[in-house]
Amino acid sequence: MTITFIGHGYVGLVTASVFADLGNTVWVVGRDKKKIEDLKKGIPPFYEPGLEELVKRNIKAKRLLFTLDYKPAIPDSDVVFIAVGTPPNKTGDAELLGVFEVSENIGKNLSGYTVVATKSTVPVGTNKRIKQLIDEVKPKGTEFDIASAPEFLKEGTAIQDTLSPDRIVIGSESKKAEKILVELHKPIDGQFVLTNLETAELIKYASNSFLATKISFANAIAKLSELVGADGLRVLEGMGFDRRIGKEFLSPGPGYGGSCFPKDVKALIAIAKNYDYSFGLLDEVEKINGQARRDIVRKTRKILTDLNKKTIGILGLSFKPNTDDIRDAQSADIIEMLKQDRANIKVFDPQAMENAKKTINGVQFCTDVYDVARGADALIIVTDWNEFKELNFTKIKKLMKNPVIIDGRNIYNPEKIKGLGFTYVGVGR
Numbered sequence: 109m110t111i112t113f114i115g116h117g118y119v120g121l122v123t124a125s126v127f128a129d130l131g132n133t134v135w136v137v138g139r140d141k142k143k144i145e146d147l148k149k150g151i152p153p154f155y156e157p158g159l160e161e162l163v164k165r166n167i168k169a170k171r172l173l174f175t176l177d178y179k180p181a182i183p184d185s186d187v188v189f190i191a192v193g194t195p196p197n198k199t200g201d202a203e204l205l206g207v208f209e210v211s212e213n214i215g216k217n218l219s220g221y222t223v224v225a226t227k228s229t230v231p232v233g234t235n236k237r238i239k240q241l242i243d244e245v246k247p248k249g250t251e252f253d254i255a256s257a258p259e260f261l262k263e264g265t266a267i268q269d270t271l272s273p274d275r276i277v278i279g280s281e282s283k284k285a286e287k288i289l290v291e292l293h294k295p296i297d298g299q300f301v302l303t304n305l306e307t308a309e310l311i312k313y314a315s316n317s318f319l320a321t322k323i324s325f326a327n328a329i330a331k332l333s334e335l336v337g338a339d340g341l342r343v344l345e346g347m348g349f350d351r352r353i354g355k356e357f358l359s360p361g362p363g364y365g366g367s368c369f370p371k372d373v374k375a376l377i378a379i380a381k382n383y384d385y386s387f388g389l390l391d392e393v394e395k396i397n398g399q400a401r402r403d404i405v406r407k408t409r410k411i412l413t414d415l416n417k418k419t420i421g422i423l424g425l426s427f428k429p430n431t432d433d434i435r436d437a438q439s440a441d442i443i444e445m446l447k448q449d450r451a452n453i454k455v456f457d458p459q460a461m462e463n464a465k466k467t468i469n470g471v472q473f474c475t476d477v478y479d480v481a482r483g484a485d486a487l488i489i490v491t492d493w494n495e496f497k498e499l500n501f502t503k504i505k506k507l508m509k510n511p512v513i514i515d516g517r518n519i520y521n522p523e524k525i526k527g528l529g530f531t532y533v534g535v536g537r
């Protein structure tokens with residue numbers, strides 16, 4: 109098939125490249141000249157393992173094409189995917205101006221019959237509004253159907269997730285559109301959930317909000333474990349053996365971050381509010397998440413008594429490992445709180461330094477972990493990158509002013525670290 113993706117972010121570019129690799133001709137439409145020029149040379153605008161190679165391979169095979177213009181892409185496409193960002197606005201609702209703008213542009217360039225499918229995470233009812241917008245601008249004689257095709261990939265494992273998703277959700281009001289989308293997804297190894305627009309839209313928000321709830325639950329249990337003297341990690345492990353509960357997402361830490369969970373929880377609260385339903389459970393999930401970030405700083409403060417002029421090293425800036433994404437990253441909040449305590453802050457991340465330099469100021473960007481450790485009064489592990497797991501602690505202890513480790517991700521064996529002469533504190537331990 110010939111298909112188009114509008115947007116070349118984590119979702120648009122990864123799914124476009126995977127569909128190209130499966131033999132389709134895939135257009136990617138962007139609006140940033142420099143990024144499109146880079147993409148034509150095979151340079152993605154962000155880091156995702158394996159992506160650059162996949163993009164380059166499919167450019168070479170002439171299956172992956174980049175353009176700033178809708179004209180060469182839309183008329184020939186059987187399916188057009190909307191994959192633009194939907195960040196939260198001031199009220200917590202998803203900002204949909206970008207989605208509506210691109211919908212109009214798609215509509216104006218339609219030819220023959222096209223399926224317009226939304227991959228962006230959008231509130232219930234959005235796809236029906238997209239349909240109205242396209243109807244108003246489409247050229248005479250053209251036909252289209254709308255579909256909701258929410259995306260569930262995870263940054264860091266996005267290619268594998270796209271090739272082998274837990275489920276492929278397709279919401280549609282048209283059997284013809286559904287059939288075309290099923291056909292397109294056939295080479296992908298996943299369980300189909302075929303349903304209507306509203307159900308598909310809500311599945312995405314419900315899934316992300318449930319995962320965020322699991323993380324906040326783990327953090328609440330960790331906090332309680334610290335208070336009652338239980339081993340929080342063993343409690344959560346013990347819970348996870350129950351197949352109805354499952355082990356995943358039961359890890360306490362600095363809370364959830366990134367461009368999806370925080371905004372999708374907010375958006376689901378806002379969606380419910382629009383229908384006069386107060387989703388109080390999710391209010392609490394957000395509250396616990398904020399506490400989890402604050403607790404990291406509170407623990408640091410407790411050990412060092414006063415953070416004024418103390419040097420604090422932050423290991424990890426991205427919201428999770430294997431990505432350079434720092435949107436709503438835990439590190440940003442933690443750094444802000446440390447700044448308010450007048451601490452000197454040194455930071456390092458294996459991939460996110462460039463992005464961080466654009467948004468985080470007043471910190472010292474270091475070249476590696478040991479550079480961060482030099483002269484530090486405490487090291488805080490914010491992101492559980494693999495390369496932080498095996499370090500030369502003898503060297504780190506010598507470099508640090510005060511051998512203190514706040515293990516925000518519980519990646520170290522406390523006894524081992526304490527045995528080396530460090531003051532160690534984890535989460536829930």
Ligand SMILES: NC(=O)c1ccc[n+]([C@@H]2O[C@H](COP(=O)([O-])OP(=O)(O)OC[C@H]3O[C@@H](n4cnc5c(N)ncnc54)[C@H](O)[C@@H]3O)[C@@H](O)[C@H]2O)c1
Nearest residue numbers: 115116117118119120139191192193194206228229259263
């Ligand atoms: N990142 C994830 O892990 C993930 C997973 C599942 C779903 N989603 C959802 O997918 C959507 C996209 O997320 P993302 O992480 O890829 O975002 P992103 O910020 O990485 O990329 C968004 C893309 O949209 C483009 N864009 C924005 N407005 C545009 C406009 N008006 N015209 C043309 N292009 C425009 C941007 O240039 C960029 O290429 C969001 O709704 C998000 O919630 C994200």
